[in-house]
Amino acid sequence: MANDTKKRGMEKALTNYGDAGFSLFLRKAFIKAMGYSEDALNRTIVGIADTGSGYNACHRNAPELIEAVKRGVMLQGGLPIDFPTISLHESFSHPTSMFLRNLMAMDTEEMVRAQPMDAVVLIGGCDKTVPAQLMAAASVNVPAVQVVTGPMMTGSHRGERLGACTDCRRFWGMYRAGEIDDAEIEEVGDKLAPTAGTCMVMGTASTMACMTEALGMMLPGGAAIPAVAADRLRHGEAAGARAVHMATEGLTPDKIMTPDAIANAFRILLAIGGSTNGLVHMTAIARRLGIDVDLEALDAMGRETPVLVDLKPSGQHYMEDLQRAGGLVTVLRELKPLLNLDCLTVTGKTLGENIEDAPAPWPQDVVRSFNKPLNAEGGIAVLRGNLAPDSAIIKVSAASPELMQVEGRAVVFDSLADLANRIDDDDLDVNADDILVLRNAGPKGAPGMPESGYIPIPKKLAAAGVKDMVRISDARMSGTAFGSIVLHITPEAAVGGPLALVQNGDRIKLDVDGRRIDLLVDDATLEQRRAAWTPPPAHEGAERGYLRLYLENVNQAPDGVDFDFLCPPLDGRVTP
Numbered sequence: 001m002a003n004d005t006k007k008r009g010m011e012k013a014l015t016n017y018g019d020a021g022f023s024l025f026l027r028k029a030f031i032k033a034m035g036y037s038e039d040a041l042n043r044t045i046v047g048i049a050d051t052g053s054g055y056n057a058c059h060r061n062a063p064e065l066i067e068a069v070k071r072g073v074m075l076q077g078g079l080p081i082d083f084p085t086i087s088l089h090e091s092f093s094h095p096t097s098m099f100l101r102n103l104m105a106m107d108t109e110e111m112v113r114a115q116p117m118d119a120v121v122l123i124g125g126c127d128k129t130v131p132a133q134l135m136a137a138a139s140v141n142v143p144a145v146q147v148v149t150g151p152m153m154t155g156s157h158r159g160e161r162l163g164a165c166t167d168c169r170r171f172w173g174m175y176r177a178g179e180i181d182d183a184e185i186e187e188v189g190d191k192l193a194p195t196a197g198t199c200m201v202m203g204t205a206s207t208m209a210c211m212t213e214a215l216g217m218m219l220p221g222g223a224a225i226p227a228v229a230a231d232r233l234r235h236g237e238a239a240g241a242r243a244v245h246m247a248t249e250g251l252t253p254d255k256i257m258t259p260d261a262i263a264n265a266f267r268i269l270l271a272i273g274g275s276t277n278g279l280v281h282m283t284a285i286a287r288r289l290g291i292d293v294d295l296e297a298l299d300a301m302g303r304e305t306p307v308l309v310d311l312k313p314s315g316q317h318y319m320e321d322l323q324r325a326g327g328l329v330t331v332l333r334e335l336k337p338l339l340n341l342d343c344l345t346v347t348g349k350t351l352g353e354n355i356e357d358a359p360a361p362w363p364q365d366v367v368r369s370f371n372k373p374l375n376a377e378g379g380i381a382v383l384r385g386n387l388a389p390d391s392a393i394i395k396v397s398a399a400s401p402e403l404m405q406v407e408g409r410a411v412v413f414d415s416l417a418d419l420a421n422r423i424d425d426d427d428l429d430v431n432a433d434d435i436l437v438l439r440n441a442g443p444k445g446a447p448g449m450p451e452s453g454y455i456p457i458p459k460k461l462a463a464a465g466v467k468d469m470v471r472i473s474d475a476r477m478s479g480t481a482f483g484s485i486v487l488h489i490t491p492e493a494a495v496g497g498p499l500a501l502v503q504n505g506d507r508i509k510l511d512v513d514g515r516r517i518d519l520l521v522d523d524a525t526l527e528q529r530r531a532a533w534t535p536p537p538a539h540e541g542a543e544r545g546y547l548r549l550y551l552e553n554v555n556q557a558p559d560g561v562d563f564d565f566l567c568p569p570l571d572g573r574v575t576p
Contacts, residue, residue, distance in 0.1 A: 008247075009045045009079075012116040027116075036079075043079040046243045047117035049108060051129050053087035058126035058205065059149050060196035061227050068233040069121050069147065072240025078118075078247075080240060085111055088128045090204075090451070090478075098476065099448025101128040102554070102563050103546060108136035117142065118247035121239055125149030125197070125227075127204040127479075130212060131281035137217070137253045138288035139566065143246040144253055145346045146218045147239045148209045150227035151319035152197035157188055164192045165480040166201045166312040169454070176424075177462040197227025200319045201312040203479035204281075207274035211282060213328050214268040216256045216345030220354045224323040242346060251348060254289060259572045260340035262286050264351065266298055266574065267338055270305040270378025271331055273314030273397040275479020276487055277451075279380065284560030291572040295391050295558060299382040299515065300576045301338075306373030307397050308334055310366055313482040314397040315374055317366050325364035329355060334370045383486065385518040386526075387472075387498050387508065390490040391558050392517055395477070400468045403484035404512040407520070408435040408470060412504050415440045415536075416452055424459035432461055435470045435508045439499045440536050442474035442492025443554045443561045447539055447547065453477035453487045470510055472517070474499055474557075486510065486517055488557040494536055495556075501529040 010031075014023040028041055048069050052062030066082050073080035086104040088097045112120050122133040125148050137144040155162040168188075175185045198205035209223040219239055225232045262282060269278045283293045308331055311317045322328075332339065332355050341352030349357070368374050379397035384390075396404070411430045413419040419438055422428055430436075436455045443449045453475040457466050471485045474492035491497030498519060502508070507520040519526070541547050553563040560567075 008118050009043060010041050010116050012118070013114055040079050043077060044119070044244050044247050045079050045081060045117045046073045046240060046247065047112060047115060047120040048080055048082040049111075049120060049122045049133065050082045050084045051087045051124055053089070055092040056087045056089040056126060057193065057196060058089060058198045059087060061149055061232070062123055064233060065123055065147060065149065065236045068236035069123070069240035072237035073244055076241045076244040078244040081117070083111060083115060088126060088132070090127050095446060096448040096450035097126070097128040098450065098561065099550065101132050102550070102566075104129065104132035105135040106566070108133055109139045112136060112140045112142055119143035119145070119243040121145055121147055121243050123147050123149065125205060127208070127277065130205070130208040131285060134212065134217060134285045135288050135562070138257060138285055141252050141254055143243065143251050144217070145239045145243050145246065146212050147236050148198070148212070148218070148222060150197050150225050150229070150232045151200040151206055152193060152195045153226055153228060153320055154200055154318050155191040155194040157191050162188070162191055163200045163312060163318050165199050165203065165478065166482065168192050169481055173457065173462060176456065176459055195228050199480055201480050202272055202274055202309065202314065202319070204275040204277040206319050207269060207272065207278040207479050208281060210268050210272055210274065210328050211265040211278055214332065215265040216261050216343055216351060217253070219346060220329060220358065221327050223328045224319050225327070226320050226323065245348070246346065249348065251346065256344055256346065257285065257289055258343060259291050259574050261343040262291060262293070262574050263301070263576070264339050264343060266301055267305055267335055268328070268331065270302050270380060271307060271335055272309040273307045273311065273374070273379040276380060276393055276395050277476055277479055279393065280476070280488070280557055280561055283558070284562040286574060287560050287562060287567045287570070289572070290568040290570050291574060292570040293574045295382045297575050298380070302378035302380055302382070305335075305338060305378040306370065307375035307377070307379050308368045308370070308373050310368065310374050313480060314379060321366045325366035326359070326361060329358040330361060330364070330367040333358075333361060334367065337370070381512055381515060383512070383515050383517045385516045387502075387517050387519045388489045389498065390556065392472070392486050392489045394484070394486050394512060396512060398482040399484040403468065403470050405510065406470055407507060407509045408433050410435055410437050410502050410504060410506040410508050412437045412439070412502055416446065416450070419452070419455065423456055426460055428458055428460070430458050430461065432466045432469055435472060435510070437499070437502055437508070438471070438473035438475060439493035439502070440474070442494055443556060444551055445474065445492050445494030445536065447551060449476050449557070449561055451476050451478040453485055454481040454483065455485070472508070490556050490558055492556065496530070496533060496535070498526070500533055501526055503529075
């Protein structure tokens with residue numbers, strides 16, 4: 001591969017028949033069956049990763065975007081060639097899309113590596129697709145630019161504005177509590193996702209789009225454009241055009257995704273009240289480049305980075321409102337004192353130059369000023385304690401302030417199946433001031449670390465009007481969710497972490513200000529429990545295939561839930 005970097009177009013990544021000339025001849029002979037001329041085949045080639053699928057409504061507009069990107073490539077004299085990869089949709093991936101994220105990253109990396117292209121445009125959208133593509137880009141290090149499918153437009157229900165999936169959780173909670181009936185919940189389901197695109201709240205998809213733009217891997221202005229807008233297609237065209245020049249310039253991801261650029265992405269994560277999943281995904285991207293993410297540094301950033309964006313689930317607005325407010329640059333402009341402005345981006349300019357090139361701001365009520373934030377501190381806090389020796393996190397911006405310093409009785413669920421079987425049981429011994437505990441829902445335990453950290457309020461409490469209570473787990477949570485929820489407890493229960501030792505009735509203390517979460521059980525008792533602990537039974541099918549590969553190699557949440565063999569030695573570090 002070393003000599004391959006000096007080659008271009010069809011000469012790259014030749015199939016090995018022992019005769020390079022014959023390999024090129026054969027390749028051209030077969031691809032001419034697609035109708036290409038010799039002139040076309042001598043151009044700079046830009047690959048376009050197609051993640052469309054009949055199962056993926058978030059990517060419904062992928063065919064239009066591909067055509068727009070192709071147009072941009074050809075306008076600059078390049079040859080665009082689209083190719084398929086795995087497509088992941090959160091709601092159509094069993095057991096969870098996170099289980100398959102690494103597979104998509106491997107698929108994308110190997111297809112970019114195996115096929116001739118001088119640059120690649122990555123089209124993603126739904127939660128795990130963009131991080132998978134950026135992980136691949138980091139590993140293969142071919143000039144790359146990210147394009148997202150864009151958020152949906154909002155719907156309406158009986159005069160009320162609706163957005164997936166924060167409002168879907170809100171209405172489902174009302175349904176569980178008996179506040180709305182079967183007919184109305186079905187009516188709501190028809191209106192929550194009215195267009196193509198990703199969730200229009202600040203869920204994981206929107207979070208990753210914003211973080212990618214701040215990272216410098218997306219052309220300015222691309223994060224918030226609605227999926228159905230003409231501007232979305234124009235942005236795709238611009239990305240295709242830029243990819244041709246990036247190939248000529250040799251502008252590779254390692255020159256863009258530096259520790260300082262990753263720090264910028266984390267600043268945006270905190271300032272937008274973004275999904276906690278953004279932390280896991282950006283960590284995985286960073287580690288593909290040998291860059292360590294210091295959680296203490298992230299927590300320090302959180303203490304000094306205000307939440308500026310008034311979007312659900314932490315605020316009131318939607319992504320289309322952020323676009324009308326000027327897009328992400330409106331946030332970047334307010335955060336300038338905290339950003340590394342000299343970081344290179346896919347434009348060939350620095351982040352600071354991109355901000356200066358943007359149109360002047362105008363009056364709006366979606367993005368607050370730095371001095372008048374929605375919250376004084378960033379949306380995510382990092383916790384430690386004897387229950388989470390390696391770390392846990394909580395999305396403070398979506399939590400109830402009165403539940404940030406509490407002590408309560410543990411009500412334990414041993415698995416997702418146990419949770420499903422007992423959470424709505426009228427005989428469940430639970431009160432509003434208890435702490436719900438879910439375990440064996442981490443990377444190895446579930447498997448795949450599903451978005452099950454949003455433990456539903458027990459039905460009998462919901463019916464009594466309880467809207468929030470402290471919930472803790474080794475799982476993840478959807479960025480569209482809300483509540484006082486501690487996530488990513490590490491080490492997870494399935495590998496023998498302290499979470500595995502919690503028993504019903506134990507006292508747990510949460511102190512977000514002090515950054516602590518502790519199990520109030522003496523060390524001697526915990527050691528006795530540890531001696532008696534046995535690992536959970538093996539997952540069905542764990543003896544073969546991708547599941548075996550996953551279970552044998554996946555790392556923990558603070559390391560990005562990636563495969564350890566895909567991560568090079570760490571030689572860089574993200575600092576405040």
